[in-house]
Amino acid sequence: MGASDERDSGTVGGAPEAAVVDEVDEVTRPKEGFLFCAACSHVIGHVEDRIEVNGSFLHTCTNPYGYVHHFGCHREAHGCDISGGHHAADSWFHGYSWRLASCGNCSTHLGWLFEKSGEHFYGLILDRIQVG
Numbered sequence: 001m002g003a004s005d006e007r008d009s010g011t012v013g014g015a016p017e018a019a020v021v022d023e024v025d026e027v028t029r030p031k032e033g034f035l036f037c038a039a040c041s042h043v044i045g046h047v048e049d050r051i052e053v054n055g056s057f058l059h060t061c062t063n064p065y066g067y068v069h070h071f072g073c074h075r076e077a078h079g080c081d082i083s084g085g086h087h088a089a090d091s092w093f094h095g096y097s098w099r100l101a102s103c104g105n106c107s108t109h110l111g112w113l114f115e116k117s118g119e120h121f122y123g124l125i126l127d128r129i130q131v132g
């Protein structure tokens, strides 16, 4: 048993190398490019998940109450909590319905999850998100 354990660790290349990899990994994973909730700094997503919808990353929409929202489209935003029912989004993205997307930590409204059969994306309100 003991002998076989030693042989295994020898084959892998030894502990020192693994330690270096851990260290490098830590260094190469800065918080750069992450999206944070502007209110509480909870990690929401990553800039690499930015996508274009209808030919544009940025969209400006006016809600029924007259508020103008500038938001960016993202493939994923794992830090969001999705809540509420589905609402038709015909005026924004034809064929999609939307649900509210809020910060998974502090529940600040951050944007919307737009869905249609087999597809979805997030619209995140720019001034409620910080890019680290």
Ligand SMILES: [Zn+2]
Pocket: 037, 038, 039, 040, 041, 042, 103, 104, 105, 106, 107, 108
């Ligand atoms: Zn938050």
